[in-house]
Amino acid sequence: MTGVVCNPLDLAYRYQDVRTPFAGRSVHREAADPTVVFFRDRYFMFASMTRGFWHSDDLVEWTLQPTDRLPAVDYAPDVREVDGALLFTASRRSNGRFFRSVDPLADDFVEIAPSDIAFWDPDTFQDDDGRLYLYWGCSHKAPIQGVELDRGTFQRIGDPVPLIAANTSARGWERTGDDYVPVVRRGVMGKVMDAYIGDAPFIEGAYLNRVDDRYYLQYAGPGTQFNTYADGYYVGPGPLGPFEYDANSPFSSKPGGFITGAGHGSTFQDRHGNWWHVATMRISVNADFERRIGLFPAGFDQDGVLFCNQNFADFPMNMPDRAFDPWTEASAGWMLLSHRVAATASSSLAGHGPALATDESVRTWWVAGTDRPGEWLQLDLGAAADVHAVQVNLADHGLATRAPKLQDLAKATFGKRAVFADPQPAEVRVELSLDGVEWTLVHDSIGTGADAPHAFIALPEAQRARFVRVTAGAMPFGGPFAVSGLRVFGLGDADLAAAVAPSGERRDPLTVALRWDASAGAVGYNIRYGLAPDKLYHSWLVYDRTELEIGSLNAGHPYWFAVDAFTVSGITPGDAMRID
Incomplete structure (x- = not known):
């Protein structure tokens, strides 16, 4: 294999200057x-x-x-x-x-x-x-x-x-x-x-x-x-x-x-x-x-x-650096270690506390209380684990009041817009620790001007750690450090979850309602479904829930469903069941 990647891809997404008559001005990556x-x-x-x-x-x-x-x-x-x-x-x-x-x-x-x-x-x-x-x-x-x-x-x-x-x-x-x-x-x-x-x-x-x-x-x-x-x-x-x-x-x-x-x-x-x-x-x-x-x-x-x-x-x-099986060889085999773990920060903006960086939603984010470099966010995984990778997902918070107004605006469907020509720095330092006292540096782009809004740091080899800390360098347009997801991947020491057997019914030709009993220790569940037990080509990943209404079906076809439970140590596949 040539390397490991993680979605969303870490690209130098350009900033947009968007003006609309109803929503005002927005400056964000796109x-x-x-x-x-x-x-x-x-x-x-x-x-x-x-x-x-x-x-x-x-x-x-x-x-x-x-x-x-x-x-x-x-x-x-x-x-x-x-x-x-x-x-x-x-x-x-x-x-x-x-x-x-x-x-x-x-x-x-x-x-x-x-x-x-x-x-x-x-x-x-x-x-x-x-x-x-x-x-x-x-x-x-x-x-x-x-x-x-x-x-x-x-x-x-x-x-x-x-x-x-x-x-x-x-x-x-x-x-x-x-x-x-x-x-x-x-x-x-x-x-x-x-x-x-x-x-x-x-x-x-x-x-x-x-x-x-x-x-x-x-x-x-x-x-x-x-x-x-x-x-x-x-x-x-x-x-x-x-x-x-x-x-x-x-x-x-x-x-x-x-x-x-x-x-x-x-x-x-x-x-x-x-x-x-x-x-x-x-x-x-x-x-x-x-x-x-x-x-x-x-x-x-x-x-x-x-x-x-x-x-x-x-x-x-x-x-891959060769022909490979997209079903059996794509996954790096690392699980999410950071879901809803304890998070602390150097400071926080009201309504944007540290917990929003671990809720597994790119649409919510922690924001530091100041725009000064050096603000930090820290996670306690709850127990030592083998950490293989860290993904730092930055958010764009309140940049319309900071970014200069572009003049080369073009007409859009509603309003006008332009694309910023120059990249913006998105610099972070990432450290790991077993005890929260002694820290090991695993990534540092501070002072480089690197534009990495979804920095993914895959370690050359796993490191044993319980604490993860990310510190801000220069941020886009001098804005505050804002993190939508400080995501840690690796393998923990927990037991695998018990297998899950779903039940459910077709609510209408386009919708199935699924439910399942919680599996002890499970971090979340991956629902797989499709037109045959060997064609479960659709999936829906959920956390903090044991039921799901799926409204994406095609009328006139029976579907098969399986629910896989996962912990910090691995995945327990579920058996497929048919719902007509």
Whole structure:
């Protein structure tokens, strides 16, 4: 293995300056709608609001490459290799544009053609015969469409073909709202949104893969601000279909755990032939579009079913240097040691106490009482354990009053926005201790200017520790030290949990209510489910609960469910049960 990573990926996410007439000004990090392409033996990742792109040799370490040759605020960038070069396009408020690069690290992007189509959330695809296609759509009313393009002019050949539309009466996962519960909007903005879209989902983010003679047209729904944001797919015999919905959808979905959401992404192969899916994960506190990027092992099973392994998908994950099994070799084998452990801090802002850094929610955070470097947060794991890794997740707190106002604002759907060109320091020192007196330094970026908002420190070898302390250096725009998750991974000395046997019933064609007895010592539970006992391809990670209502089902299909209990020392798999 080349290394270990942990979602959300630790990238130098760019800061946004967003002004809206209803919500005022927000300054927060954002990246979303990622496309990854393997080109010239290197990985290139393009994402919304990045003002550039990231590149990597191993999918572990990513370098941000700025560019002003590409539109900075055109959403959902799509990049594919077409005729030996990278072809870039993105969403626009008017007709699209195409850019080309043969050497992206040399920043040689050149606009080569306008489009005769006004598209949003585009995806280009070149088939084995060289023919080129375009897919697009991001709407609560209009379907995703596709059309063939002329390879020389990039203009459409023939009329667009409607391909995918919402069907919330048959597909539970397309319904809007956190946990599939309808949204109740308030205030002036709520009335505007109710009148504009009501409870209709956005069907968006098309992406096409060909595997053998099958074409997999992927799409996202119901909305990027929900924990249920996910990707489903259709399958067809050709680039324009006819396509048929696959009831194993959604194939990428992460509604539970520390950070949720796994929609609007791309599916690609690495240099070893392994499949991966990269997708959008949500925070959506400072603004709906406050988002991050996650990477998941993926593949196609013996029946041609597209899947992602999203069991414990925000726990440490191996990155292979060879072909590997995405189900049995992806996990690093380390458990979460820090859930709701005792936390203390040098100081705290009212309403943002230290416990919010250990509640396994990226949407809540501890904030230091001052903005001075040297503020610290400390955890007591309760007992000594073998610590393998620490993840320090920083939050953006109150930065709109600190960051300078940008002048190069562009129109957005509501209001205006711009992307900060310069990185911001996010420096931390991490130390471990057995007794809380003698400390061992395991990471120190203070004074380096490092921009690491989700710093993941995998230790070369496990260290025995009970206490973990993180100390602030320079923070973005001189803001306060704010931590949404100080997450510690390794192996504790506790017993494994007893196996869990769930019970439940189908509440309606789209919903199952599950319940189970608590397992002594369990930190949490991972619910796996799917259309067959050997296809439990969906998962939902929960803490502090012994029941769950799952509203993501497809009507007309029985489902199988299993509940796995986990402690600081490991996972106890549960047996699958069928609910019709």
